[in-house]
Amino acid sequence: MSQARYRAAIIGTGGIARAHARGWSSRPEVQVVAAADIRQEALDRFLEEFPGLTAYTDVAQMLAQERPDIVSICTWPGSHAPLTVQAAEAGVRAILCEKPMATSLGEADAMIEAAQKNGVKLAIGHHHRFNPRNTEARRQIAQGAIGTPPSGPDGHRRGADQQRHPRDRPGALPPGRSGGGMGHRTGGTSNGPLRTGRADRRLLHGPDRFLRRGPDGR
Numbered sequence: 007m008s009q010a011r012y013r014a015a016i017i018g019t020g021g022i023a024r025a026h027a028r029g030w031s032s033r034p035e036v037q038v039v040a041a042a043d044i045r046q047e048a049l050d051r052f053l054e055e056f057p058g059l060t061a062y063t064d065v066a067q068m069l070a071q072e073r074p075d076i077v078s079i080c081t082w083p084g085s086h087a088p089l090t091v092q093a094a095e096a097g098v099r100a101i102l103c104e105k106p107m108a109t110s111l112g113e114a115d116a117m118i119e120a121a122q123k124n125g126v127k128l129a130i131g132h133h134h135r136f137n138p139r140n141t142e143a144r145r146q147i148a149q150g151a152i153g154t155p156p157s158g159p160d161g162h163r164r165g166a167d168q169q170r171h172p173r174d175r176p177g178a179l180p181p182g183r184s185g186g187g188m189g190h191r192t193g194g195t196s197n198g199p200l201r202t203g204r205a206d207r208r209l210l211h212g213p214d215r216f217l218r219r220g221p222d223g224r
């Protein structure tokens with residue numbers, strides 16, 4: 007017999023939605039019941055991997071019919087704010103929205119306001135901030151061990167390779183699909199480590215190589 011007490015739904019069934027579906031499914035108290043996407047082909051592929059979910063191309067219809075307790079918002083950044091507000095107003099109790107939170111401060115404020123007004127727990131998926139690689143970078147930066155970061159760009163995992171992908175060229179994504187700014191290059195915004203010039207190249211390779219010397223021996 008299912009122990010699930012919470013019904014979860016995924017909005018946006020692309021790449022990262024798989025991690026959300028697997029994550030919620032790993033919790034005995036949660037049952038993933040539905041998925042929504044504006045693209046039928048994305049839904050079809052998702053349901054091949056996660057059979058048994060009810061699929062919707064209309065988010066409002068999904069919220070009304072499924073009455074989920076939890077919603078993961080895994081869509082492009084431009085829709086994070088409107089979907090968060092919509093879900094909060096529809097009675098969802100907890101929302102896990104992917105990063106970037108929104109594409110403007112005003113949108114972010116509207117999300118927080120909707121969550122507070124409707125008693126909703128709202129969390130943003132900045133999980134890389136808790137990655138040991140990044141917390142170690144933060145610690146070392148705070149200690150002054152590896153210099154002062156001149157900027158905080160993206161590409162925390164794939165670095166230069168990511169930028170070679172056609173969709174990662176500057177301006178390749180319209181602002182509603184990317185996060186704006188650095189997001190034009192990578193389709194999101196940074197939640198990785200700050201760069202500190204030379205040291206970051208070693209940070210990018212993970213904790214095991216964190217303290218190794220670079221190729222030039224420094």
Ligand SMILES: NC(=O)c1ccc[n+]([C@@H]2O[C@H](COP(=O)([O-])OP(=O)(O)OC[C@H]3O[C@@H](n4cnc5c(N)ncnc54)[C@H](O)[C@@H]3O)[C@@H](O)[C@H]2O)c1
Pocket residue numbers: 017018019020021022023042043044045048065080081082083085104105106131132133193194195
């Ligand atoms: N936290 C992380 O590590 C991490 C990793 C990858 C992506 N992300 C973030 O997750 C989000 C999605 O990225 P992705 O790589 O999965 O993108 P993706 O393009 O693979 O998937 C997004 C899906 O959302 C759907 N969609 C767009 N607008 C919608 C709407 N209004 N209603 C319903 N569905 C809609 C699209 O059709 C698409 O299938 C982005 O904000 C990205 O920055 C976070």
